[in-house]
Amino acid sequence: MDSVNRSPAARFFNSFWLKWSLLGVAVLITGYLSVLMYANGEYTFAILALVIIGTGIYIFANSKTYAWRYVYPGLAGIGLFILFPLIYTIGIGFTNYSNTNQLTFERAQEVLLDRTYITGQSYSFELYAQQHQWIIALSGAESQKVWVSQPFDLEHPSHVIALHVANALPKQPAVSFRMIIQNRNRIGALKVRLPHGEQLMMSSLRRFSAVQPLYKQVGKAQMLVNQKTSASYLPNYKTGFYQQILADGHWGKEVLSPGFSVNIGWANFTRIVTDRGIRMPFIDIFIWTIIFATLTVVFTVIIGMVLACLVQWEALKGKASYRVLLILPYAVPAFISILIFKGLFNQSFGEINLLLSQVFGLRPEWFSNPHLAKAMVLIVNTWLGYPYMMILCMGLLKAIPDDLYEAAAMDGAGPMQNFFKITVPLLLKPLTPLLIASFAFNFNNFVLIQLLTNGGPDRLGTTTPAGYTDLLVSYTYRIAFEGSGGQNFGLAAAISTLIFVLVGALAIINLKASKLQLD
Known part of the structure; x- marks a missing residue:
């Protein structure tokens, strides 16, 4: 209330x-x-x-x-x-972003400044557990001296742990080597100081050594100097690496890793055009991608349309059973069907080659021959795609008036004339937008290529990894994640940008063509 x-x-x-x-x-x-x-x-x-x-x-x-x-x-x-x-x-796509140039300049500089090198004598160490605290003991092979620390907390150690001279190592057993491995990050962060002032850090899983930073930053400049070799390095913003600078002011060959990400302008795009090892496979793969997407649409439409007409035939008995059997490939997840076909097409033990060998004495090299590999990809993709087209055509066939077929029969038209003069034209018009969508899907059909052939067989003489069955999308993936020279995300992004432009242009052309057809 x-x-x-x-x-x-x-x-x-x-x-x-x-x-x-x-x-x-x-x-x-x-x-x-x-x-x-x-x-x-x-x-x-x-x-x-x-x-x-x-x-x-x-x-x-x-x-x-x-x-x-x-x-x-x-x-x-x-x-x-x-x-x-x-x-x-x-x-x-306008950067050099890759597995060697992932960091920002500040982070790459920080990583280089954290590197150290051994400058003095090294000592073996043992770690001892004392209740909830730890004791570290160092021993020198030459002096036979032993230095032991006071108990400390390994989780939160002090900045520098002071050691004092001891007569012998602690009597309790040292922790196992496995325990040292498990705590190597915490032990690696320790700094210990001997009585004469020398500071030591962990240099291996069994030794502490006197270490110093490998690189020293000169003043407020970005120059790094190697304290071991006295070599000088400056950041090269064209390559994204700290590079050696010679006495005459020219760049040397030595670069420091890791590098850093920088803007390189149109370099990735011009590389696609100027580098023959990229340009030639890119053009071939682009042409094959269009052929693959086009043939897939054509084959699936033809098979789906013919099967739809057959299962809708009134004189056919058991139509329901045929429909279920023909739609089954669509019900099975695609990745399972692809892996099954990969086994069926196996060159040595696959059932398809065993059958061809028994009947015709043939053993096609499906995964080694470029032409057979492309044919295999088209066969598998047609198998996966025809049920979808068949279902669409079955629904559209019911919308065609029976009067058209009766009138055609009175004019003496046969089944083939009915199919090509009435059925096909009346089905293609409403199917056109779906065919464009199917073309766009198969243009980027990454799962099929990755699971069936992984792009193979591989092309020879290319700068980047490329295969004869690669589509543009799988080619880009291989450049980004499987390159022999490292993962080149910048180049892959540049190729992805070109793919976007090409697919956009093809989509506009298809839409205009479909609009003219619908009009």
């Missing part, structure tokens, strides 16, 4: 504060996440979170943007899952 009798002003006051409290919490969370990502060097994601969540807060807080509340979730999803990955991929 209390809530019912409240005045409109009180209800407005409560809803007003509830709304602005929730918005205030959202603003705080957004600010915290943005600052956290920015502090960790994820500048792009920080800006993305700030823009998307900030825009959403503004829309839901402002009464003038009330209509946008219904469309904003969809627009945010498009921006987050379509536009941002696309723009981010295009951006990577």
